[in-house]
Each structure stands twice: as C-alpha cells, then as structure tokens.
Amino acid sequence: MQIEQVDAFIIPSTDPHISEYTPERWKMREWISGFTGSAGTVVVTKDKAGLWTDSRYFLQAEEQLKDSGIDLYKAGLPETPTLPDWIASELSAGDCVGIDAEVYAASEAKSLIEFFSGKGLNVHTGFAPYKSLWKNRPANPANPAFVLPKSFTGKSCRDKIKEVLAETKKNQADMTILASLDAIAWLFNIRGNDVEYNPVCLSYALVSEKETVLFIAPEALTHEVSGYLQQEGVAVAGYEIFGEYICGIPPETKVLIDPSKINYALYTILSKTCIIKEVTVHPVDSLKSIKNATEIAGIRNAMQKDGVAMVKFLIDLEKTLKNNETITELDVEEKLRAYRSKQAFYVGESFHTIAAFGAHGAIVHYEATSGSNVPVLRNGILLIDSGAQYFDGTTDITRTISTGQVSETVKRNYTHVLKGHIQLALAVFPAKTVGMQLDILARQFLWKAGQNFLHGTGHGIGCFLNVHEGPQSIRMNYNPVPLEPGMITSNEPGLYLAGEYGIRIESTLLTVKAKTTDFGDFYAFETLTLCPIDTGLIDAALLSPEEINWLNAYHQEVYSRLSPLLSMEEDGWLKEQTKPVS
C-alpha cells in the first residue's frame, strides 16, 4: 500500500465472474482475515483493519477475527457506518482507495468511484497486492466440462446462440460478452464442477455475427466436449487470454453488456475502444429464466425424486427420535445427502444444507459446524432447508417440523407463515406483474401480528444450474422484471424469533398461464415441490376454507405423485401425513 500510495484497500467476497460461490483462488477476503462466512468485506487502512458482515455471521466473525487485529463492523445495525462512509471518515481529501477492478462488478465499481470522488478521494482500480503476497495461492480450477444433452436442455446451443444474437441486434449491438458462469453454461449446454454447488465451468464467452467463442481452460475440454462445441459452431480459446482477446475487438464495435454481471476491469478495456450498450438484464438471463417444456418436464421429475428422498428422510428421522437414538444437525445433513444421492441423475447438493434445531433455526443462514452442532431433541422445532442438483433439475425445499408437542403460540406463528405460503401459491395476476406486487401475499398475516421476515420471499432457480438465479424475484424491494410463464421461483416465507426457533416453508413455483379475458392475460403459479407440510404445527382454525382446500389438494397431489415410488410402509406414513385437514 505504501509503494502504490494506497491509503485504504477494500477486499470483497466475489471473483472476476461476480459469482455467489467462488473458487478457492478468489477467497482473498478469507485469506487476509481468516473469516470464512459467505458474505463479508475487509478494509485495510494504514493503521486499522475492519470486516463488515451481516447479522447471520456476527458470532462466527467475532470468533474467527479474535487476535487478528481486524475489527468487526456489524453491518445493518444503526450504529455501524457503511463501509464507504467509514473509509471516507478515515481518509482525508486527496487520499487514495485501492480496489481490484477484476473482482468488482462494473456497476458497483462505478458507483463506488462516484461516491469517493464526491468525497475528494482518488480510487486506484488496479490494486491487487494478493497477486504477489499470497503464497501458495490456489490456481484457477479447470475440471472437465461435460455436455448436457438436448433431452435435458430442450434447445440446442446453436438455437440459443441464434436467439441471443437476435436479442443483441435488437439492442443495437454487434456483439455481446458474458462473464456469468451460469449464463455461459446455459448458452452452450455444458456443465462443470469448478465451484461448489453450482455446476458450472470457469469461462467467458463472446457472441457476435462473425463468431461465438468460449474461453475456457484447455484441460477442461474433453474430446467429447471439443467435438460437440465444434459441431455447434462454437470456437474455443483459452480462459486466460480473454482480456487480451477483447483488447483486439475492432474499435467502434457495439458491445452489449450487463454492467452488474461483468467486472470493472473488462468494462474498462471495452470502454476504451468499443461502444458499450448497457442493459439491466442480459438477454441470456431473460431467456434462461423462461424454462421450456423439456426443462419443465425435467424439473417435475427432479421434484418427484427429491420428494421421495425427503419422505424417506422424514420417516427415518421420526423413527430415530421414537427410538430415542441421537441424531444431530450434522447427521441430518448427512442422512439427507445419502437419501438424495440414491436418486437417478443425482449430482450433488445445490447449496449447503441448513439443518437448524431450536434457536439455531432463528439464524437465517445457519450452517451446523462441529462447534455448533446439537442433537435434535424430541420437544422442538427443526428447520431443514436443502436441495440437490440432478441432471434434470435443481431443487430447493424448506420444511419446518415439530419433534414433539408445541405451544399454541408456535402453531399460530407457523400457521401465519403457512397462510402466506398458500396465498402466494394461490395468486392470480395479470401479465407484467412484478414480484414486489405479490410479495405482501406471503407477509400479510405476519405483518398483522407485527412480525416479518427480512429475506426475500422468492428467488429464481436454474435448471441443473444455480439455485439462486435472476432476473425475477419476489421481494419487498422493487425489481422491474415481471413474472412470466415458464419462470421458476421459490416461495419461502418464514419467521425467526432470536433465541427461540425459526420457521420457513419453501416450495418452488412455476408461473403458468391461467386465463385470457377482456382484461388481458392472467398468470398463476403451480407448486412443483412434492413433500408434505407438517400438519402437526397447524392451527386449522386460522386457515380460511380456500387455504384448507389448497392444503388438502396439495397433499393429495404429493401423495399421488410420490406413493408409486414408496414402499408399503413409507406409503402408509405418507398417507397419514397427507390426510385432509378440516
């Protein structure tokens, strides 16, 4: 920092692809601080260092930062300054803030630079001292890619490229550039294993009338994948030469990008000679979000298998508890993984399972560790949020179950969450409706009780791709992307009472056409997830007739779809769990 005259250095948690999950090589924040949480940003000044992270990691960060000399800044608390504000208050006009443009989304870097400029601070955007300081820094992964056949994707790579090119032209651009790993995997119908949970390959891509190029490590390309790409008209180049390659794009080329999905280093190169056409949602992300008939059939299969695994697990859990055998949160993770892994086309988990008993359930993104692990007792609430990657689909399901008698208050709270879940599942809405308009359906009963949950109600889910994808969402915040037929979105209201328990009920929704009238097109949701909802936690007196009908019809569907795949004993259990509520 002294040599480069940098007075404050920011180290965020992402990578050159602005990924949610990053390869080991890009865990600089973990390297410098020892803090391993999924979210957190470190700032180093000449005499101070701080880590900003959110409430789910306060305890963990406090422990991991002990004796590190790094102070914990609890983001979101009223007394905590935001990271940029803190930097502005620590530095003086004329000082310099260092960031590594390679790990900042262009949109974020631009607003940060604007903010610091307004405070009279300079920004050094090429500051990445870990390049030389980090001994034994892991190399970029280059695991073998593989082709996902058309029987799963429903559309050839060649056809997808044509559509992307048409959209690129519609946006008055000659070319588009992709850095999001899931966008690239979708476009080329390839998958990989370069990061945890997301079945993607480290890569970049470029699509123009003249050429379509996939930038990927040669080691990742099997003979089969190389042949396939050639056949689809895709040229291949090395991952490492991408930056160089785009330097050579002819001047004045109009390049379409989503500035929130491309890093600022690439943006800077492009903006030197090209005309940048910015979009807030990249056409690939729009196209990817609308699942085709093959993908929807696949996800239905995946849901059935996932439901079978969940039911087998729930029966196992019930037996274990009945027999007074010990089962811990980590055992739950392990058992769930085992049941899922027996299903056809199983690849792995789609995210780290949250198995949270009692008070742990109130920690929204709890992950059991050997230190935190507790046994599941016979008198509480167990929240299990888990999912899997199958070749034919990605699942994400949360069920909250009671392991014994619960109080009326617990039942009321659970029923409020369930009512919200059902009301969202029952929504009918005109074309062009965005998630923010529907969000209250899931929250209204909690709000009336003076309660709320501070995460989104719904996120997009990929098809054998990232478990969190855009562009749509259902949240309290505004997102202008409407919910369209073919989109797959989670429905996951919850309630978290610190020190007591957490409740979340999550299924996956498919947007479908409902009807067309004089008032236009109306859409609705179909719940894809197949797994019983714990009726032992319900206060049926609080449900409306419409809600009871939904619950009973849902359970009937769960039973009829899963029953053929269960043993007689399992079938009996499921029949009992799905019997009508009145």
Add this chain to the structure above:
Amino acid sequence: MQIEQVDAFIIPSTDPHISEYTPERWKMREWISGFTGSAGTVVVTKDKAGLWTDSRYFLQAEEQLKDSGIDLYKAGLPETPTLPDWIASELSAGDCVGIDAEVYAASEAKSLIEFFSGKGLNVHTGFAPYKSLWKNRPANPANPAFVLPKSFTGKSCRDKIKEVLAETKKNQADMTILASLDAIAWLFNIRGNDVEYNPVCLSYALVSEKETVLFIAPEALTHEVSGYLQQEGVAVAGYEIFGEYICGIPPETKVLIDPSKINYALYTILSKTCIIKEVTVHPVDSLKSIKNATEIAGIRNAMQKDGVAMVKFLIDLEKTLKNNETITELDVEEKLRAYRSKQAFYVGESFHTIAAFGAHGAIVHYEATSGSNVPVLRNGILLIDSGAQYFDGTTDITRTISTGQVSETVKRNYTHVLKGHIQLALAVFPAKTVGMQLDILARQFLWKAGQNFLHGTGHGIGCFLNVHEGPQSIRMNYNPVPLEPGMITSNEPGLYLAGEYGIRIESTLLTVKAKTTDFGDFYAFETLTLCPIDTGLIDAALLSPEEINWLNAYHQEVYSRLSPLLSMEEDGWLKEQTKPVS
C-alpha cells in the same frame, strides 16, 4: 412554423405550473383543436395534424374533431404509435420539432429532447406561436387570495418556511424554487380561486436563507393578505417578473428543484448560472403530505359534513325514484352540490362530479353533458364519484348504488370490488412500505376472476387543497415514496364492464401507527370517509368473517358519527342502511 423552420409542433394540456387544472389562458390545445377533454396532446406538422388522447375521450374527441382536419390517435391501443414515435416517423433527420418550454416539465422536456436527438431531430424549445396567433387569449387570472388561519393549517407559514429551509440545506442547496400552485398555497397558508376545483393562486415562490419571496399578481393581494405575509417575513413580487428575478440569482447559487414540478423554461434559465440540485420529491411535497393533528381534526369534520350531505342526497334519490319522478345524471350533480353547499365551511366541489348511470359507469372519467345525460332508472347501477372543498378539508368519495333488483353476477362483481376495498382498509404494514406493495390487496379478488381496473387504487389528497396530490400513491406502478403516518390516500378499487355498468367504492384512508414490535414500526389505515356502502349489492356469502366484521364496524362508525346531525327520519334511514350484515 415556416418562418421559424419548425416541422412539427407539439401542444400539450398543461401550463407553466404543470397543473392538472389550468386557467383558460393555458388551454392552447383546446383553442387549436376544439377538443375539451382534460387530457390530450395535439401535434401539427406541415401537412398533418393529430390529437392523442386516451380511451375515456375517444368518443368525445371523434365528435369534437369532426371536420377540424385533425386526426384522432387513440393512445394506448396497440396499433397507435406514441406521439414521439409518430413525429420521428413523419420527419426526416435534420428537421425540427417545436415545443414551448414554458408548458413542459423540465424532466419531460429533457427526455423528449434526448429522444428526438437520438433520431437526428432538432428541438426548438421556444416555439409558442399562440402568443401572437390566439386572438382574445384570456389573461392570467388574479383573483383575491385569502389567508387560511392556523386553526385550519395547524402550522404557521413562518414555521413551514423554517422546515423547508432546513430540508433545502440538507440537500446541499442554498435556495429552492416552487412552481406548483398547491405547494405554494400550503407553504404560505394562503388559498385562492384562480383555477377550477383547486383552491390555489397563480404564483411562484423562492425560499432562501436571505429571503422568502412570493410572486403573485398585485391584484390578488388584499390588504389583509399583504399584512399577513409581511408579518410572516414573506416578501412579495409581481407574478410576471419571476423569470426576470431568477435571472438575477447570483451565479453558482445552489438551487433545489423537482424537475417534474418546474417548467423547462425556468430550468433553462437556472441552469445557465446556478448549480441545480435535483430531487425526485420536493421537500414541500413531502411535508405537505404528512397531515398534522389540526389538519386531521379538520378533515374528520369535513368527512362528517360530507357524509351528512351524501346521506341526505341518497335519501332524496331514493324518494325521487320511489315516487317515479325523473332524476337525470345532471340532476344528481346538482342535488349533491346543493346538499354539500349547505354544510359549514363549504367552498365548492373538489372536482367535476361523475354521476354515471348504467353503461356510463363503465366510462371511468365520465362527465354527463346535456348531450349524454340520461335519467336514472329503477333497474340499474348508479356510480357517483364526487367531493367538496371545505375550509377544514377536501373530500373525494365514490359510492355505487343499485336502483332496483340486480343479478347475481352484478353482486359477485360488486362484492369482489368491496372485498378489495376492505382488504386494503385492513392492511397492516412495516415502515418504508410503498403503495405498489399494498396495491394487490385491492385487486386480488378481481384478478382471480380474470378482471382488473386500469386506474390507480389510491392517490394523495390535500387539506383544502388539490384532490389529487403526491407524492405517495397506491398503484400497479412503482413509486418509491413510502406511506407514512399522517398521509391521506384514497382507496378506490373498481370494475368497468364496457356497455354494461361500472363499479367503484372509494373512501379516504389516513395512515396511522399500528404497533411497534421487535420487527420495527408497523402502520395501518383508518377510513375517514363516512357514508354507507350499499349492502343491497353485496353477496355476503363471498365475504370472509374478517371482512364482515370490518363492514359492520364501519357502518356502526358511520351511524354513530352521522346520526347526531340527522333528522329523525334520516336517522331511521341510516340505521336501516347500516344494520349489520351476516
């Protein structure tokens, strides 16, 4: 146009204050086209002329444009080009579009100029040929202003100016400029009579540390008002010299403006020498929207009086129909006006009454004319949307009533609208919630039936000021302004079946604090409007117990607040109308 080399001239419907209702002087669009609807824009090219207006005026425009040589462009239909697109397609690169900067909001002018520049067209922003061509153009009005005492406003002008100055500084500005007539009326606690329905004075204002100046015609200032303004520390200057005055603002002065509330001519003057600080909501509009205790007490009184007038009218209507006497839509307007005018502090109507029988009810902004006027028959649906200005408050109420037997379908539709009205009235929501999040509460039952209404669910309402005010709204569109305690907003879901009938149920909501919990502050609504809802149109089987409770409690409140002000006979009628539904 030839002399000034203008190839297309746009004539909109607003005035230098970007008002909804304009003085006669600014009805250029009406002058040039003969079309008198409240919304419409004319474009004149060398060989064509067109009027763009929306569906509520298609019929009227067709009639009024007959033989005018002006073509009707039905805005909103898929086949109709937007006005800027049409101009771009008619002109060639290098051609010039003329607009009068004085009657364009700065924000709108800027986006129009950007659009046309993108098409290679020039924009002449000072083109206002009606200045010389319009013979006998009416002068600007200069009716006497009057002071609204603190017993109605609850806060002195001096204190309001202090608050505005504090907000101006908070936005790093030295000065702010106001052009919105209702904002100025609120700030100075004066009212006037220069435009229809809105009790405002034609004026501009400037607030800085050094001075507060009201620019108003000398004829408008009575001795009383002059003395009052002097006492409050307000300097006065002529309305006409405002442009000149702001030319003299010292260079580099930081001026706070809302570019959607100030015309482009003023904006251009300011931007030459001053530093413009733009806000999307002007502090005066924010402050004005939060009603103080005095204003709320006033509006409660106004609601009681308005309810009495409505009840007397409804009894009169019922009798008239029972006696087989004729009563037309225009008679309804007249009778309503008469009953309201007998109430204390009555000033006038707050907008043109919509009395729409049968199929007329499906025309959202129907105004009966001698040509369209029909008698109210004893077998249909009558929609009445009306309101008044009282010194102590502004009202806006819609009731839809049956004048005979109605079908089950009508009842179902009416009950769906009512359920939405009730669900919105029952909403509880956390601080920071915006109208778009609540809007679905009012629409959900219609959406499930494949129906909708294409106007907003709620607009802000002033206190003895404009019946439509911002900054909050409850709509399908995003508006980032949260609903805060003290705001007054309408609740007006509807349903319009072309050629059949229209339904709308509108009351006024006050946002109030509901509770504070571990999850923060929660707000709710209190319905201020006091007038029975026609239970003869309700299918009670479709109402939830919660909805029935609301309706009965509302009717009990209506009865207990209005009964003391009614004759025995009227009281009997109201008792019957408000008896519990089960």
